[in-house]
Amino acid sequence: xxxxxxxxxxxxxxxxxxxxxxxxxxxxxxxxxxxxxxxxxxxxxxxxxxxxxxxxxxxxxxxxxxxxxxxxxxxxxxxxxxxxxxxxxxxxxxxxxxxxxxxxxxxxxxxxxxxxxxxxxxxxxxxxxxxxxxxxxxxxxxxxxxxxxxxxxxxxxxxxxxxxxxxxxxxxxxxxxxxxxxxxxxxxxxxxxxxxxxxxxxxxxxxxxxxxxxxxxxxxxxxxxxxxxxxxxxxxxxxxxxxxxxxxxxxxxxxxxxxxxxxxxxxxxxxxxxxxxxxxxxxxxxxxxxxxxxxxxxxxxxxxxxxxxxxxxxxxxxxxxxxxxxxxxxxxxxxxxxxxxxxxxxxxxxxxxxxxxxxxxxxxxxxxxxxxxxxxxxxxxxxxxxxxxxxxxxxxxxxxxxxxxxxxxxxxxxxxxxxxxxxxxxxxxxxxxxxxxxxxxxxxxxxxxxxxxxxxxxxxxxxxxxxxxxxxxxxxxxxxxxxxxxxxxxxxxx
Amino acid sequence: xxxxxxxxxxxxxxxxxxxxxxxxxxxxxxxxxxxxxxxxxxxxxxxxxxxxxxxxxxxxxxx
Numbered sequence: 001x002x003x004x005x006x007x008x009x010x011x012x013x014x015x016x017x018x019x020x021x022x023x024x025x026x027x028x029x030x031x032x033x034x035x036x037x038x039x040x041x042x043x044x045x046x047x048x049x050x051x052x053x054x055x056x057x058x059x060x061x062x063x064x065x066x067x068x069x070x071x072x073x074x075x076x077x078x079x080x081x082x083x084x085x086x087x088x089x090x091x092x093x094x095x096x097x098x099x100x101x102x103x104x105x106x107x108x109x110x111x112x113x114x115x116x117x118x119x120x121x122x123x124x125x126x127x128x129x130x131x132x133x134x135x136x137x138x139x140x141x142x143x144x145x146x147x148x149x150x151x152x153x154x155x156x157x158x159x160x161x162x163x164x165x166x167x168x169x170x171x172x173x174x175x176x177x178x179x180x181x182x183x184x185x186x187x188x189x190x191x192x193x194x195x196x197x198x199x200x201x202x203x204x205x206x207x208x209x210x211x212x213x214x215x216x217x218x219x220x221x222x223x224x225x226x227x228x229x230x231x232x233x234x235x236x237x238x239x240x241x242x243x244x245x246x247x248x249x250x251x252x253x254x255x256x257x258x259x260x261x262x263x264x265x266x267x268x269x270x271x272x273x274x275x276x277x278x279x280x281x282x283x284x285x286x287x288x289x290x291x292x293x294x295x296x297x298x299x300x301x302x303x304x305x306x307x308x309x310x311x312x313x314x315x316x317x318x319x320x321x322x323x324x325x326x327x328x329x330x331x332x333x334x335x336x337x338x339x340x341x342x343x344x345x346x347x348x349x350x351x352x353x354x355x356x357x358x359x360x361x362x363x364x365x366x367x368x369x370x371x372x373x374x375x376x377x378x379x380x381x382x383x384x385x386x387x388x389x390x391x392x393x394x395x396x397x398x399x400x401x402x403x404x405x406x407x408x409x410x411x412x413x414x415x416x417x418x419x420x421x422x423x424x425x426x427x428x429x430x431x432x433x434x435x436x437x438x439x440x441x442x443x444x445x446x447x448x449x450x451x452x453x454x455x456x457x458x459x460x461x462x463x464x465x466x467x468x469x470x471x472x473x474x475x476x477x478x479x480x481x482x483x484x485x486x487x488x489x490x491x492x493x494x
Numbered sequence: 495x496x497x498x499x500x501x502x503x504x505x506x507x508x509x510x511x512x513x514x515x516x517x518x519x520x521x522x523x524x525x526x527x528x529x530x531x532x533x534x535x536x537x538x539x540x541x542x543x544x545x546x547x548x549x550x551x552x553x554x555x556x557x
Binding site (some may be wrong): 012015016019020022023026027030033034053054055056057087089454 | 506513517521525530531532533534535536537538
């Protein structure tokens with residue numbers, strides 16, 4: 001028996017070799033998971049499972065007051081938007097997000113979207129559709145001309161999508177009574193290549209805009225001259241320690257054609273204001289539509305804009321500050337989302353001759369015009385500034401130069417009008433996964449998106465979910481497939 | 495005698511298991527320090543530490 005024990009002791013090196021090789025395998029496996037040599041990996045979190053071996057790659061939902069977390073139950077979204085971040089051991093160029101969910105939403109909450117934080121400076125999420133019940137409902141009564149992109153027509157105007165697209169290029173669609181494509185087309189997650197054609201009562205003149213605007217703003221420009229000069233004077237408030245670069249980006253049909261940058265050296269002490277000027281001059285084609293982005297953080301105020309053309313309008317958001325006078329703003333939108341940045345900004349205001357009250361500071365309040373309103377341009381009269389004004393539409397400080405280059409969006413504020421004959425969308429309806437659980441997949445381009453602490457930031461948006469207490473979306477599973485360069489492509493720079 | 499040898503065999507196994515778990519814990523912690531979250535995302539190190547402590551205590555009591 002003693003011999004047997006001795007034999008066992010002699011076997012120790014073999015046992016040790018065995019577990020040492022296990023540890024080497026362990027290290028190799030985890031290094032492989034870190035490097036992802038194949039360039040493709042799926043991270044998932046199943047909220048229906050009670051036990052998890054590790055913390056996972058998908059972090060908890062924030063802010064906590066927009067989600068109900070109860071043990072043994074699926075997380076319930078009750079607020080909009082809801083954020084979560086995903087840890088990745090390396091960077092990737094593409095992500096496919098698969099959302100498994102159950103929803104209990106009223107008819108005023110028809111949209112669920114998911115997005116990735118594309119720009120960390122202006123905090124912009126690139127949102128993609130998970131579900132749009134307005135389109136899903138219309139799909140049964142309208143005719144579908146094409147699936148990718150989705151083209152739907154109210155009546156039998158076209159027999160095939162080719163003739164529709166060729167007419168769209170010329171700007172004349174069948175059944176369009178006003179003759180303008182913008183009047184009879186609505187889009188969702190799709191940007192059609194449309195011919196811009198706007199007419200104005202007065203001639204094009206240089207513009208000096210002295211109303212201070214805080215944070216990033218996007219403008220549409222429709223110059224009538226062949227040269228564009230744009231000078232912006234900004235004040236860096238230096239309220240936070242972060243760098244505040246200023247960027248002017250001129251683009252046409254999604255392609256950047258000119259850019260001007262101003263780096264912030266952060267040399268001025270905190271709290272001390274800094275005035276800077278940035279200009280952009282570029283040759284343009286008269287009668288063409290351009291997009292100009294003023295990319296700044298909320299720590300920077302646009303003090304003055306000097307433009308060679310007054311054919312400019314602001315898109316989606318306007319944040320006037322420190323003006324001290326009444327403000328007259330024009331918009332095409334029939335709803336507004338206003339946020340007062342302090343009690344001093346609370347006020348009663350007029351929106352298209354109707355009186356509304358902005359009564360809650362620091363909260364986004366929604367104001368909707370009565371349905372019989374059919375005016376193309378609505379006037380907003382504010383008596384106090386430091387209010388963030390948002391909508392899916394256009395804003396302008398003058399009525400004469402107002403133009404609307406945006407195609408109507410099939411969003412939660414969309415009202416189907418008889419003039420609307422066509423809908424174009426880059427959208428696929430969700431599928432039933434099991435029971436009442438639905439699943440849909442959206443794809444994001446991660447090149448150049450914001451990534452901090454090895455994390456990508458995502459959002460789930462259900463606009464208007466908080467308006468009805470019975471509304472909720474339960475998340476069963478989140479699955480994200482990341483793909484990027486393989487190890488060989490990285491090593492050999494392929 | 496038979497009982498004694500079996501206990502000794504078992505003791506050797508636990509001894510090797512302890513070394514293995516301890517090495518695995520150290521490797522995991524070092525990897526986690528170099529590449530944050532890479533281990534924790536897949537594996538809760540607490541379970542590993544508990545297993546190491548239990549085997550360690552067993553050996554200590556047995557001695």
